[in-house]
Amino acid sequence: MAKPHKSLPRPFLALVFIGLSLNLARAQTDPLPSWNDTAPKKSIIAFVQAVTKEGGPDFVPVADRIAAFDNDGTLWVESPVYTQVAFAFDRVKQLAPQHPEWKKEQPFEGILDGDMKAVAASGEKGLFQVIIATSTGMTSAQFEKTVSDWLAQTHDKKFNHLYTELIYQPMLELLAYLRSNGFKTFIVSGGEVGFMRPWTENAYGIPPDQVVGSTMKTQLQMQDGTPVIMRLPQISFVDDGPGKPVGIDTFIGQRPIAAFGNSDGDQQMLEWTAAGPGARFMLLVHHTDAEREYAYDRTSSVGKLDKALDEAAAKGWTVVSMKDDWKKIFAFQ
Amino acid sequence: MAKPHKSLPRPFLALVFIGLSLNLARAQTDPLPSWNDTAPKKSIIAFVQAVTKEGGPDFVPVADRIAAFDNDGTLWVESPVYTQVAFAFDRVKQLAPQHPEWKKEQPFEGILDGDMKAVAASGEKGLFQVIIATSTGMTSAQFEKTVSDWLAQTHDKKFNHLYTELIYQPMLELLAYLRSNGFKTFIVSGGEVGFMRPWTENAYGIPPDQVVGSTMKTQLQMQDGTPVIMRLPQISFVDDGPGKPVGIDTFIGQRPIAAFGNSDGDQQMLEWTAAGPGARFMLLVHHTDAEREYAYDRTSSVGKLDKALDEAAAKGWTVVSMKDDWKKIFAFQ
Numbered sequence: 001m002a003k004p005h006k007s008l009p010r011p012f013l014a015l016v017f018i019g020l021s022l023n024l025a026r027a028q029t030d031p032l033p034s035w036n037d038t039a040p041k042k043s044i045i046a047f048v049q050a051v052t053k054e055g056g057p058d059f060v061p062v063a064d065r066i067a068a069f070d071n072d073g074t075l076w077v078e079s080p081v082y083t084q085v086a087f088a089f090d091r092v093k094q095l096a097p098q099h100p101e102w103k104k105e106q107p108f109e110g111i112l113d114g115d116m117k118a119v120a121a122s123g124e125k126g127l128f129q130v131i132i133a134t135s136t137g138m139t140s141a142q143f144e145k146t147v148s149d150w151l152a153q154t155h156d157k158k159f160n161h162l163y164t165e166l167i168y169q170p171m172l173e174l175l176a177y178l179r180s181n182g183f184k185t186f187i188v189s190g191g192e193v194g195f196m197r198p199w200t201e202n203a204y205g206i207p208p209d210q211v212v213g214s215t216m217k218t219q220l221q222m223q224d225g226t227p228v229i230m231r232l233p234q235i236s237f238v239d240d241g242p243g244k245p246v247g248i249d250t251f252i253g254q255r256p257i258a259a260f261g262n263s264d265g266d267q268q269m270l271e272w273t274a275a276g277p278g279a280r281f282m283l284l285v286h287h288t289d290a291e292r293e294y295a296y297d298r299t300s301s302v303g304k305l306d307k308a309l310d311e312a313a314a315k316g317w318t319v320v321s322m323k324d325d326w327k328k329i330f331a332f333q
Numbered sequence: 334m335a336k337p338h339k340s341l342p343r344p345f346l347a348l349v350f351i352g353l354s355l356n357l358a359r360a361q362t363d364p365l366p367s368w369n370d371t372a373p374k375k376s377i378i379a380f381v382q383a384v385t386k387e388g389g390p391d392f393v394p395v396a397d398r399i400a401a402f403d404n405d406g407t408l409w410v411e412s413p414v415y416t417q418v419a420f421a422f423d424r425v426k427q428l429a430p431q432h433p434e435w436k437k438e439q440p441f442e443g444i445l446d447g448d449m450k451a452v453a454a455s456g457e458k459g460l461f462q463v464i465i466a467t468s469t470g471m472t473s474a475q476f477e478k479t480v481s482d483w484l485a486q487t488h489d490k491k492f493n494h495l496y497t498e499l500i501y502q503p504m505l506e507l508l509a510y511l512r513s514n515g516f517k518t519f520i521v522s523g524g525e526v527g528f529m530r531p532w533t534e535n536a537y538g539i540p541p542d543q544v545v546g547s548t549m550k551t552q553l554q555m556q557d558g559t560p561v562i563m564r565l566p567q568i569s570f571v572d573d574g575p576g577k578p579v580g581i582d583t584f585i586g587q588r589p590i591a592a593f594g595n596s597d598g599d600q601q602m603l604e605w606t607a608a609g610p611g612a613r614f615m616l617l618v619h620h621t622d623a624e625r626e627y628a629y630d631r632t633s634s635v636g637k638l639d640k641a642l643d644e645a646a647a648k649g650w651t652v653v654s655m656k657d658d659w660k661k662i663f664a665f666q
Contacts, residue, residue: 063534063540066542140582184540184542197587201396207396208587209519209543209584209585209586210542211586218582219579220575220576220579220601220605227601227604227605229582242553243553246551246552246553246562249473249551249562250526250548251542251584252541253530253541253542253544254530254540254541268553268560275560
């Protein structure tokens with residue numbers, strides 16, 4: 001007996017059914033499971049849906065989906081001291097036997113004696129001195145190995161975890177969510193590129209060439225007939241504050257449509273991002289969770305968040321309260 | 334009647350058949366149709382097959398498949414003058430009414446009078462002076478528009494084509510072939526990034542952030558309450574010769590496994606590429622075709638190829654003779 005011609009052939013029905021199931025499964029998979037269903041998560045998803053909706057008023061072609069992320073305090077822990085500073089201080093202790101003069105020279109003396117007041121008194125100039133003394137005068141390959149070895153061995157004091165485990169799980173999900181929607185994700189950090197590139201691919205899925213940061217002056221030299229890149233004792237570019245839009249323009253060559261930061265050092269990057277045409281997304285991570293991480297903002301010596309917090313309120317930028325908006329902070333929690 | 338249990342069900346056989354057909358189609362599609370079947374093409378294909386063969390002795394993971402291409406003379410025409418220089422000379426003529434002093438100042442005077450001997454006599458210093466005078470003191474957005482407008486209107490004298498049409502078809506195929514095999518393709522050029530980034534994506538499929546080049550000093554400034562990147566009258570980095578490995582290290586942060594150039598300015602980039610471990614590929618484009626393009630090498634004022642040509646012979650780097658190894662040079666030919 002012939003089937004009524006209106007009914008669809010069974011294999012076709014099966015395909016429709018499979019299709020529906022896949023769509024349901026997709027809709028049910030939360031791309032940001034470590035985020036509470038509060039305003040920041042909703043604004044992120046609304047933005048991504050708007051810029052990826054073909055034919056929609058806010059559609060942005062894949063080539064222009066550039067997202068810039070600060071690193072310290074935005075993707076990983078920066079308190080009580082920036083990880084690169086912890087590294088430099090450890091290097092001072094390690095190299096001290098070869099530098100007897102450091103015993104009587106600040107800020108080296110303070111670092112060796114554990115006198116953080118003396119170290120702080122030397123200011124940014126002292127800090128740059130320490131960074132130059134501990135991370136130049138060697139090849140880029142030697143420095144990469146030094147950084148990798150230190151990160152593989154050193155646990156932080158509060159959590160007793162490797163620094164590369166002190167990365168924010170909700171931000172990892174956000175990076176993956178943006179990439180799965182055609183975004184190219186960049187780091188734009190005050191940290192030095194040579195300190196970040198050895199590990200950002202494993203930690204964040206961000207390859208070395210998508211890491212923008214401060215740079216040391218370098219030079220091509222020959223060592224035993226082999227070319228090497230020598231790190232010279234001079235900071236050539238500081239990728240912080242007004243330096244961040246400059247770093248973006250120099251390294252990326254395109255204005256981001258989304259920018260993520262956590263401090264006043266990110267203010268100009270967010271302003272630069274906001275000043276472009278079309279849909280824009282600016283977000284600040286606010287450290288509000290003294291229990292699960294740290295709580296600090298307007299008066300902090302690291303990641304000071306003051307002017308940018310006011311600007312976020314005035315301009316409607318998204319502000320994430322780590323305490324209220326994140327279900328978990330680290331994967332291990 | 335039941336089928337013999339050994340035979341495969343028909344839908345499965347159909348799938349196998351489709352699979353075989355697809356494989357045959359793939360094998361029959363030549364990835365480099367504009368290349369003659371001479372040694373360079375064979376060496377390229379052998380290298381790509383070796384580094385992509387999982388489990389093979391030369392296998393390279395996708396993350397490390399970095400390829401660096403010089404631009405002028407390697408991807409597009411550089412003779413009789415580098416395109417950026419042609420642009421700067423046109424700008425001098427255009428801006429001359431606002432600079433009466435140029436009438437009595439070399440090399441501007443020579444450019445305005447068509448006295449190329451006087452221009453040449455001013456050397457590299459004079460050239461940098463012209464580039465600074467014609468491409469700074471404006472925002473990055475203004476410069477981008479100036480470059481794009483010029484490229485959209487200006488035809489070269491020999492071929493009467495837009496400069497963005499004077500790109501080498503065999504190299505386009507090579508870029509696409511490498512990318513389809515998991516390579517990330519970068520430009521590493523002596524040209525200025527601001528001059529290249531407006532058009533490299535359309536011309537080569539290379540996005541702005543994968544363009545490494547010489548840079549101008551820039552600064553974040555406010556114009557009527559809007560942030561802009563101002564191009565200052567100072568060259569901050571020259572990405573040529575020994576600068577190329579430095580540019581690679583600073584911008585890309587990874588050593589390429591394959592590098593492509595055409596002049597002594599690429600020598601250190603090829604040496605830097607060759608000095609890494611594992612399989613390596615170094616190629617020089619030799620301009621040998623006076624009829625279809627240009628013929629020049631050891632004594633040329635652009636793209637001088639002398640020491641690098643000797644080193645290629647000594648070290649077995651691949652040398653492409655444009656006349657003998659390329660079926661066509663431009664898509665329009």
